[in-house]
Amino acid sequence: MxxxxxxxxxxxxxxxxxxxxxxxxxxxxxxxxxxxxxxxxxxxxxxxxxxxxxxxxxxxxxxxxxxxxxxxxxxxxxxxxxxxxxxxxxxxxxxxxRRSIERELAMVKVRGQGEHRVEALRLADAFRARVIDATTESFVFEITGNTDKINQFIDLMRPLGLVEVSRTGVAAIGRGPEGM
Amino acid sequence: MSDKSHDPNQMTGAAMIVRALIDHGVTDIFGYPGGAVLPIYDEIFQQSEVQHILVRHEQGAGHAAEGYARSTGKPGVALVTSGPGATNMVTPLTDALMDSIPLVCISGQVPTHLIGNDAFQECDTVGITRPCTKHNWLVRDVNDLAKVLHEAFYVATSGRPGPVLVDVPKDVQFATGTYHPPRKSDVHRSYAPRVKGDATQIRKAVALLASAKRPVIYSGGGVINSGPEATKLLRELVEVTGFPITSTLMGLGAYPASGKNWLGMLGMHGTYEANMTMHDCDVMLCVGARFDDRITGRVDAFSPGSKKIHIDIDPSSINKNIRVDVPIIGDCGNVLGDILQVFKAEAKKPDIKSWWQQIAQWRARNSLYYKKSNDVILPQHAIQSLFEATRGKDTYITTEVGQHQMWAAQFYGFEEPHRWMTSGGLGTMGYGLPAAVGVQVAHPDSLVIDIAGDASVQMTMQEMSTAVQYELPIKIFILNNQYMGMVRQWQQLLHGNRLSHSYSEALPDFVKLAEAYGAVGLQVHKPADLDGAIKEMISVKRPVLFDCRVAALENCFPMIPSGKAHNEMLLPEQANDEATAKAFAGGKALV
The missing domain is CATH 3.30.70.260 (ACT domain)
Known part of the structure; x- marks a missing residue:
């Protein structure tokens, strides 16, 4: 033992x-x-x-x-x-x-030009991330979802010029009509 | 404004504090003045309902309040100033939290406009005491003060009792506001401790008890905290079932030591029969205890073959250290009452004759054996003599922490609850002397004895001065072996006998020290003189420092080496070097 x-x-x-x-x-x-x-x-x-x-x-x-x-x-x-x-x-x-929904919000800053910039925008669209700030060389995306989805999005942004991330942490609520 | 001046409930914050104490039936408080509590001291000066005992150090106030609480069942109250006054309370607050003692501490704070400015004698009292209180409050508005004070008393004394602290800035003490007497709405709606046990669980428990072949009842401090009814019911349950009973250090006295089903204390320095019974039992009923590591020994070998029932008012005590089969959340007294009722109606006393025969064999090992001597006083013998001399008297015992504490638990027989005050969970050296002060304040005519060690007693020795000032005839019975005995014992057992800093060099002359304080000093060296000296100590109606010179190298057995199981106890006659080395192999890293 x-x-x-x-x-x-x-x-x-x-x-x-x-x-x-x-x-x-x-x-x-x-x-x-x-x-x-x-x-x-x-x-x-x-x-x-x-x-x-x-x-x-x-x-x-x-x-x-x-x-x-x-x-x-x-x-x-x-x-x-x-x-x-x-x-x-x-x-x-x-x-x-087992009946709860979890969501997190993240703001993701990506800096880049040319093909990287286009790819970042394309992926953001696929993940339903919104552009909330833009310059000629950067975007800030807003993305909502569960933790896995956000992790995945951040991983994809990394080679495309990820600068920084701000995340809210998880909020959760139960499904159905009943309150907590 | 003029209307309000006639309202008797309009008063200053300081007056509210004294008024709330009176409304909660507080007659004695322990404290030490300072800048941030002067308005409260001014109020105390102008009334006579609450007696204030001036200690010599805030830690003394805390332990005295603990002793007061444990010997009466009422909350103990301490009053301290900001900064160092509050930080000196950290030890007693933690002690009370670990041992579930109801304690209300009121601390002064710098004025609200100075909070956060590193003002003189400022500290973040609620921040510092948050993890060592059941709850604490900083009161910023005098109109919240009455509510907070009433809630503080309720939280300290209800559910699993514990210490609370109310921090009151000086400007709030001076400000005038509206007081109200205690009312139900003063308490957080989120706080509602569960008192009544679940009926289905109680039935399950009774079924287990009724079918037991090798049962044991393991009781703890929760039974004593629950009140006199719980003690009565526990004794009745033992009677009705015929089960053997053991108890933790904290629970001594709930079942009388002279009772025929009593196995003695269990755990690290418990008796062989208590620990073997725990190890081999098939049904264990744990009442108001928490499977602490000093009780369980090695957790993965703890009572491997038993179904366990656990009654506790605190749900977080359930399944914390040991998984149990039937948890019952509720007040010990309440649940014991329900169990008894169902047991009497539906079950009959199981036949456990062969179990008792087995226990008799374990008892015959005589695990508390020690060899008496005519030349030196054995510490065990000193406790036994003290017990014999005080038997039948109205006696309260407090202790410090160490070997003397364990010997007191092993050799002093407690017949009633609330008679035994010891620092169990935190293990606070220096607890016993101020605790004795608190007990004596609560019971002025009783015999109050602090069984002490020469090292522990020096930690709070200054409270002798308090005892002398208030004519509290406490007896400090020092088992003086000139060592920090328990530290030395572990160094001998686990650290190759290298006695690093455990020898009490330059001990004071305790007799002269007593005299310097204006108390009585007694000293005894020879076993033949012991009984006479104890008699003298008891007959003196003044504080006494009793310097009992005992065998220096005696160690405390039996013992479960740390990291070992209940059935791997080291008995006194086996404790030779080789057996000891083997028993303790691998346990060095453990506490």
Whole structure:
């Protein structure tokens, strides 16, 4: 049997890591984001992506969407640890519901001339990316989609003169008529 | 304006704080003044309902409040100033978080317009204490203060109890606003701890218990936190089922040490019978404990053949370290009541005679054995003598952290909850002396003893001065072996006997030190003098420093070497060099 590296080591090492998207509904009050982020860093959890904004101003509610990775046991822990925080209303594992839509927005700056420029525009069209800024030697594209689509688009832009990328991180919502 | 001046609920922020304390039934607080809390101290000066105990260091205030809380079941309250006052509270707050102790800390802050300016005695108190409190608040508007204070008391004491901190800038303390008494709407709607256990899960648990052949009940501090009803129900459950019971360090006293089903404490320095019972059981009922690494030992070899039931009010405790089969989220007392009801109605006491026979064989190994001496006092013997001398008395025990703490847990028998105050999760050296101060404030006529080590006790020794000032007759019973005993034990076992910085050189003369503080100093060297000296210590109605000189090189056994399983305990008679080297092989990297 493998000896665990430490008695504190809680993960079952044989379980593979999974990626989960969590939607966290919180009271929008000072420090709430610091609490959530502090939980992740303090307990050694991963944050792949984090998006936060107030969603219901009159009720002071914010929605935080976190993409995290870990073994099933760790993911379970993360949800419980989030849920027990005082200003947290609900934690929903969007990945487990299997009925959620995830979107991300990216702005991609590409610099180039001649054939590269034409190719970039052609690919942008195929990916339904919009041109939101242009000069004679550059474009800024706006692209929306799931993380994979955006990664793929960025990879394609790289040889065509990719300058920089700004991404929002993942936002997620459930399908169907029911709210969270 | 003129109307408002007659409104009794119009008051300053500082007055609101004192008023809220009174409204929450607080009679004693522990604190230390400073610039950013002067308005609050001014209010304290002008009233007599809340007694303020002046400590000598803010850490002392925190631990005293913890001792007060754990011995009464009520929240402990500490009041400290901004900057260093707040940072000195970090240790007690973390300690209370780890051990689920209800603590309300009020800290002063620099005026709101100076926050962020690196003002004198400014620090980001809510930022620093965020990970070491259950929740904390910075109050920027005096009209929010009443609500926040009431919520603070509710959060600290409800669900899984814990420490909270309210940071109040000085201008908010001076400002006038509207106070209101506690009301339900003061609490976040998002905070609603679950108290009642799920009925289906409870039925599953009862079915498992009723079919058990080799059961064990493993209880923890949650039972004590839940209140006297939970303790009563736990004892009844043991009676009704006839099951053996063990407990964590935090849970001692929930089931009486003299009870016939008692196995002793489990875990790293638990008894052989408790750990073997845990390892070989087929059904485990964990009540209000959290499968901490000091309990489980090696996790992949922890009680491999058992079905596990886990009752806990905190869902994040479930499946954190050990996967369980029947989790029940709820308050221990509430769930135990439901389990008992279903068990009594639908199940009968399982026949576990052969299990008890097996346990009797483990007990016969006498794992707490030590060899007494006529020449030197063995630390175990000192604790046993102390226990005998205080048996039947109204006694509260606190400890520091180290070997003496483990010996106290092994050799002092606790019959009731709330009688045992020790830093379990965080392992804070220096906890015991200020905790004893807090316990004595709560129970002025009781016998309060801090079982201490010579190294730990020096960490918060200054609180002797507090004890003398308030005529708190605490007894500091120092097992003086002139070492940081537990550090040395690990160096002997894991680091080739290289005793790096674990020898207490230049120890003070504790008798003279006691006298310098205006307390009583006693010293004993010989086993023959021990009982008489303990008697004298108990009869003195003043604070006592008791310097009990014990065998210097005695180590704490039995022991589960770190990284090993419950059935790989090292017993005292086996602890020769060779066996020790073998037992600890590979465990060096572990804590």
């Amino acid at each position: 493998n000896q665990p590296a430490s008695a504190y080591f809680i993960e079952d090492r044989h379980d593979p890591n999974e990626t989960h998207t969590l939607a966290v509904l919180v009271q929008n009050e000072p420090g709430v984001l610091a609490r959530v982020i502090g939980l992740f860093s303090g307990r050694g959890y991963n944050i792949e992506s984090l998006t936060v904004s107030e969603t219901e101003a009159q009720k002071h509610l914010s929605r935080i969407t976190i993409v995290t990775t870990g073994t099933p046991m760790v993911i379970e822990q993360i949800k419980h640890q989030l849920d027990r925080m005082i200003p947290v209303y609900r934690v929903v594992d969007m990945t487990l519901t």
